[in-house]
Amino acid sequence: DIQMTQSPSSVSASVGDRVTITCRASQGISSWLGWYQQKPGKAPKLLIYAASSLQSGVPSRFSGSGSGTDFTLTISSLQPEDFATYYCQQANSFPYTFGQGTKLEIK
């Protein structure tokens, strides 16, 4: 199985801050990386697919980059609605695997 490791596990930030979350795959996955946002009691929401493509309807303050084993999700200017938990997921090979999550909290 491909292991996905996110860092940090949690981060505190303020509205307007720029935040970066990283995801590392245990082996190369090309660009088969997605990012999801999950709010308490809700299903995950796809933000980024193919490492850097913005899902339809997602604000442009979200961006993704990387390929191979190292990936980042950046939120350029945090908004109140962005405080949530974020997960990466690889779709390079089965079994699909998710990172352990990064909780973004209000400072």
Add this chain to the structure above:
Amino acid sequence: QITLKESGPTLVKPTQTLTLTCTFSGFSLSTSGVAVGWIRQPPGKALEWLALIYWDDDQRYSPSLKTRLTITKDTSKNQVVLTMTNMDPMDTATYYCAHRNSSWAFFDYWGQGPLVTVSS
């Protein structure tokens, strides 16, 4: 507009078999490239992919749960069914079904996910 909704028991006893049904609309599981998957999330923990079924009935499973899982589809009813045998309290989780994007293999539409509790 794509929607998915899971249905099934919210409480099962240890050793019982869990059967969950995903009823969807807005797409057809007979269209080339389409797939539906199941993902679960124990309370306070991370997401775990369980299984996936393609339009052509190809099935994929999590190796760690493969012996306990079965995924099937009923194209005429727009449904996907997941069964998990020999349920254990460790299987307590929210179970989501999700539509997998045909081009990029990521889950772009999700159901609301019922919490399934395993307890005697």
